[in-house]
Amino acid sequence: MSLLSxxxxxxxxxxxxxxxxxxxxxxxxDDKIExxxxxxxxxxxxxQCPEGAISxxxxxxxxxxxxxxxxxxxxxxxxxxxxxxxxxxxxxxGKELADKLGQDVNAVLIGHGFDKQAENILGYGVNNxxxxxxxxxxxxxxxxxAAVLEDCIQKFKPTxxxxxxxxxxxxxxxxxxxxxxxxxxxDCTVLDVKENTDLIQIRPAFGGNIMAQIITPKxxxxxxxxxxxxxxxPAEVENPTGKIVICSVDGxxxxxxxxxxxxxxxxxxxxxxxxxxxxxxGRGVREEKDMKxxxxxxxxxxxxxAVTRPLIENGWGSYHQQIGLSGRSVRxxxxxxxxxxGSVQFVAGMKNAECIFAIxxxxxxxIFNVAHYGIVGDLYEVLPRLIEQVKEGGTIDAL
Amino acid sequence: xxxxVCIKQVPxxxxxxxxxxxxxxxxDGIDSKMNPYDLYAIETALQLKEEQGGxxxxxxxxxxxxxxxxxxxxxxxxxxGYILSDxxxxxxxxxxxxxxxxxxxxxxxxxxxxxxxxxTTDGDTAQVGPAIAxxxxxxxxxxxxxxxxxxxxxxxxxxxxxxxxxxxxVSFPALITVTKEVNQPRLPSFKRKLETRDWExxxxxxxxxxxxxxxxxxxxGSPTQVERIFPPESNVEKTTWEGSGExxxxxxxxxxxxxxxx
Ligand SMILES: Cc1cc2nc3c(=O)[nH]c(=O)nc-3n(C[C@H](O)[C@H](O)[C@H](O)COP(=O)(O)OP(=O)(O)OC[C@H]3O[C@@H](n4cnc5c(N)ncnc54)[C@H](O)[C@@H]3O)c2cc1C
Ligand SMILES: Nc1ncnc2c1ncn2[C@@H]1O[C@H](COP(=O)(O)O)[C@@H](O)[C@H]1O
Numbered sequence: 001m002s003l004l005s006x007x008x009x010x011x012x013x014x015x016x017x018x019x020x021x022x023x024x025x026x027x028x029x030d031d032k033i034e035x036x037x038x039x040x041x042x043x044x045x046x047x048q049c050p051e052g053a054i055s056x057x058x059x060x061x062x063x064x065x066x067x068x069x070x071x072x073x074x075x076x077x078x079x080x081x082x083x084x085x086x087x088x089x090x091x092x093x094g095k096e097l098a099d100k101l102g103q104d105v106n107a108v109l110i111g112h113g114f115d116k117q118a119e120n121i122l123g124y125g126v127n128n129x130x131x132x133x134x135x136x137x138x139x140x141x142x143x144x145x146a147a148v149l150e151d152c153i154q155k156f157k158p159t160x161x162x163x164x165x166x167x168x169x170x171x172x173x174x175x176x177x178x179x180x181x182x183x184x185x186x187d188c189t190v191l192d193v194k195e196n197t198d199l200i201q202i203r204p205a206f207g208g209n210i211m212a213q214i215i216t217p218k219x220x221x222x223x224x225x226x227x228x229x230x231x232x233x234p235a236e237v238e239n240p241t242g243k244i245v246i247c248s249v250d251g252x253x254x255x256x257x258x259x260x261x262x263x264x265x266x267x268x269x270x271x272x273x274x275x276x277x278x279x280x281x282g283r284g285v286r287e288e289k290d291m292k293x294x295x296x297x298x299x300x301x302x303x304x305x306a307v308t309r310p311l312i313e314n315g316w317g318s319y320h321q322q323i324g325l326s327g328r329s330v331r332x333x334x335x336x337x338x339x340x341x342g343s344v345q346f347v348a349g350m351k352n353a354e355c356i357f358a359i360x361x362x363x364x365x366x367i368f369n370v371a372h373y374g375i376v377g378d379l380y381e382v383l384p385r386l387i388e389q390v391k392e393g394g395t396i397d398a399l
Numbered sequence: 400x401x402x403x404v405c406i407k408q409v410p411x412x413x414x415x416x417x418x419x420x421x422x423x424x425x426x427d428g429i430d431s432k433m434n435p436y437d438l439y440a441i442e443t444a445l446q447l448k449e450e451q452g453g454x455x456x457x458x459x460x461x462x463x464x465x466x467x468x469x470x471x472x473x474x475x476x477x478x479x480g481y482i483l484s485d486x487x488x489x490x491x492x493x494x495x496x497x498x499x500x501x502x503x504x505x506x507x508x509x510x511x512x513x514x515x516x517x518x519t520t521d522g523d524t525a526q527v528g529p530a531i532a533x534x535x536x537x538x539x540x541x542x543x544x545x546x547x548x549x550x551x552x553x554x555x556x557x558x559x560x561x562x563x564x565x566x567x568x569v570s571f572p573a574l575i576t577v578t579k580e581v582n583q584p585r586l587p588s589f590k591r592k593l594e595t596r597d598w599e600x601x602x603x604x605x606x607x608x609x610x611x612x613x614x615x616x617x618x619x620g621s622p623t624q625v626e627r628i629f630p631p632e633s634n635v636e637k638t639t640w641e642g643s644g645e646x647x648x649x650x651x652x653x654x655x656x657x658x659x660x661x
Contacts, residue, residue, distance in 0.1 A: 025489070037462045039489040041618055042628055061619065079563065139565075142529070143538055167560050171541035174526035178494060178533040183622035186493075186524040205628065206521065212628045219622040257538035257573060261555070262566040277660060301660055326523060334660055336651075344631050355658065357651060363641075369633030374640065375651060381644025382651070389652040390661050 004045065006033045010053035017045035017054060022206070040206060063218035066159070066197055071104040072097050073158035073221070075149070076121055076129070077168055078111050079140070080263070083120065086164035088233035090226060091124045094162055095234060097193045103159075106130065108152045110145055112138040118244045125237040130156070130245050136254035139263070140168050144254040146175045151249045153180065158221050159197050165225035177223045183216030184223040187325060189230055189348050199224065204325055204344040209366065211344060229273060229329035230352065269320050270304065276333045277303030280323055280350070283310045284339015284360065284379055291316060293383050294338060300390045306330070308346050324349035338379050342367025359383075400453040400511040400551070400571075402444040405500055405531070406437040406472060408465045409521040433468040436516025438475075438584035439577050444514050445476045446582065447549055454478045456507065460488060460499050466600055473595035474587030481507055485604040490618030493522070497530025499616055502608040504535065512554065513574040517542055525576070532574040540569050544580035 011033060018026045018033075025039035033054075046054045072094040077084040091105065098105040104127040109118055111133065118129045132148045149172065153161070161176075163169040165187050177184035189211075190202035198215050199222040205212030216222040272278055279298040281291060291305075298305040307317040309324060323330055325345040331352040338359045340346060343366070350356070351370050358371035361378045368374040375382065411430035444455045457472035459465045460483040469480035483503045491499060504510065513535075515528035525541070532539035544564075545557035553570040559578060569575070605611055613619060640650050655661045 034486070035489055036486060037460070037484060037489045041490040041625055043625075044628075061614070061622075079560070141538075141567075142532075142540075146533075167542050167558075170525050171529055171539070174493065174497075174524075174529035175533045175539075177526075178497060178530040181494065181622065184493065184526060185623060186526060200626075201623075204631075205625070209631065210628050211631055213626045214623050215626050216622050217624060257570045258540060259568050260565055261568055263560075264564045264566075266561075266563055301655070326518070334655075334658070347631060357654075359647075359651075363639075366631070366633075368637070368639065369631065371637055372634065373638050373651070373654060375647050376639065376641045377644060377647045382647045385644055385648035386651055389648055390655075393661075 004035055004039070004041070004054055005057040007053045007055070008032065010051045012051060014050065016048050016050060020044050020048040042206070061218045064220050066220060069157045069159035069197075069220040070101075071106055071127075071156070071158050072160045072162065073152070073156065074105065074107045074126070075161065075163040075169065075172070076107040076109040076117075077164050077166060078109065078117060079168070081111070081113065081117065083109075083117055084164055084166060084228070085233070086166060086226070086228040087121070088124050089228070089231040090162040090164060091121070091126055092234040093191055093226070093231040094160070095125060097160060097191065097199070100193050101159075101197060104128070106156065106158070108132070108149065110137050110148050112136075122240040122242040122244065123236045124234055125240065126242050128243050128245050130247050132247050132249065134248055134251070134254065136251065136256075139260040140172075141256040141258045141260065142171060142175055143256045143258070145172055146179065147253045148249055149176050150179060152247065153221060155247070160193070160199050161221045161223045162191075163223065163225045165227040169225050173223055173225050180219075180221065182219040182221060182223060183214075184225070185214045185216075186225050187348075188224045188226050191224060191226070198222070204348050209344050227329045227349075229331050271328075272304045272306045272321055272323070272330055273328050275304040275330070277301045278306050278323075278330060278332045278335045278353075279303055280306040280308070280335060280337045280340060281311060281317075282308040282337065282340030282346075285311070288314070288316050293387065297336075297383065297387055297390070300387065301334070303332075303334070308340055337367055337371070338383065340367055341365050342370060400447065400451045400549075401456070401509065402447060402453065402512045402514060403456045403458055403504060403507070403510045404437070404440045404444045404472070404477070405513065405515045405527070406441065406457050406459050406468055407434045407516075407519050408432070408459065408461050408468045409434045409519055431464075431467070433471055434516055434519045434521075436518060436520075436577070436579065439579055439581050440514040440516045441472055441475050441477065442582045442584040443546060443577050444512075445585070447512070447546070451549055451551070453511075456480065456510075458500065458503055458507070459483070460491075460496060460503070463602070469600050470595070471587055473598055474591045475585055476591065479601075480598075481601045481603060483603050485616075487605050487613055488617045490621060491616065492621035492623045493524050493526040493530055494622055495616055495618075495620035497527050498534055498620060500527065501531045501534035502610060503603055504531070505609060506603060506607055509572075511571040513537075513572075515574065515576045517576045517578045528574060528576040535572075535574070537572045537574055538569055539574040539576070540567055541576045542578055543575045544578045546581065
């Protein structure tokens, strides 16, 4: 009983599949090829089998009637009345997807004591904002918020739901996808849609330097989370024509095992997210004291210093300075990466920067695939001289 | 109190790459370890047990080799361990994983508190914890970075909300996911290793569950499908500079000046 099926008549036990499997998910047991729990259905083995003996078994999942679901729904996240800017970015992407399908893009706003928030959201050109304004919803608590979102999905039956990959979004979205027994893809970096309304979700995958394209072919609604600063917010429209639709759910559905005792704003940390210029340090920097050099360059360019994950693990920076899939996404005007290899997880957090300079001594480093200016050189040779020149000013004669 | 911790075995290295020519995935070595965040989840459970009394059970879904991380859990101080292992669980996405783990929890017993790591280093979705809580119909609090207090009926925690810190109280039964700020995990003890050497690790398969419908597990129970995998795209309009440190510094400087960054 497996998802990939092997034609044992064709199979000559050459074991090419065993070697090719990146997840060690194929074993030979009693002279038979067997797949184990590590299998991620990447289908590499199907391509590698010289005998064409491996195929994907039909899973016989029943499909929902996709026509019953229309439109894109954006979860408009707010905390203490402040709408999270990722909302507008999702509206931008949501519009693009909805236009392709010839359908609507709508937003759902959940909380208590709103004044202008719904109007502001309309300003970005959505067709409807569904507003649930009830005292039980003043703070994010998972069960009441899930109950409201469930109500909204049942009423309006969206085919696609976009949620910000924030701490609230990443807590709420899996609750909803599980409730509707549908698919949810975390931290998508690219979204597109097929004619048949299947959402194309692309993200770095399998903890490696590869991307996966993921679809939810038989279930609706299709759900995806996207990090802040990955998509682009649309320009505000001149005369918004969208409507505000007031909704509510019965108070009895809004009970919760969680009570919020206190909310304390964190002191504003110097964030890399809104910086125009970023100098990013990677493992090419050999010692912690060398970070000073990068910090100096950042200061000279009025920028912020950021780092890759291994440096956080070394304790050379704090988490809010980490760029990447499990850190922050940034889209500065200029980023200079120094001693960074350019793994997909890092690149996912910075590839939308307007101008990318990369300094790396290895000409084959994958950071050069995304850099606009690739500088093949030793950072210890380049940086001190660059810093000197910036300090001196003037123009260097063309070399 | 009875606490269950979900732990996962993940690859030691993350260096999976696509060979540009053959399109084959390469991975150097397949050593594995416990998902680092799950160490914090176990430590949280052990500290709560030390305060309140009770039992700590560790649970994983994975191949039989995942026994290693259950033993590691024992060496840290867990009292019992289960592996959910069945070929029919293969190819599970987060929904099917959550469903399988929740089915396991129902089979094993009743718990006051379930603890998960905030995310795994291979899947990195942070979805499995909330999915389990949804299936078991209990509340959850994600991204807990401090345990403030515990009583027989509830837990007070702080959670990290990016721009703010929230103090919340949650009543049992509940699930929390913990960050690396929550504590410092203890090291596995050699003494415990000797003591627990003969402890049995219970293995459950689909046949042990109340819901034995195959279509709820593994690939069949997974709404998401990987349609294709591919190497990251590259930027075609790029300029590459090579030369001495001096020359390169000059080229960068001039460009930055032209673009008015200096
Ligand atoms: C699920 C998951 C999520 C992840 N999330 C993130 C994330 O959010 N952010 C992140 O950064 N990583 C993340 N990672 C880790 C990521 O895969 C890489 O391991 C990491 O980005 C590599 O960091 P690096 O480029 O600094 O180090 P390395 O890959 O070691 O690269 C160092 C580079 O420095 C160059 N170099 C060495 N010496 C010099 C010199 N003297 N001068 C110039 N160049 C030099 C080398 O050629 C090399 O290319 C994640 C991994 C996983 C599995
Ligand atoms: N196969 C698994 N077995 C046990 N626990 C798991 C498994 N997958 C995920 N988890 C738990 O869910 C958390 C989040 O995982 P993820 O959603 O993959 O990022 C992990 O830290 C574990 O506590």
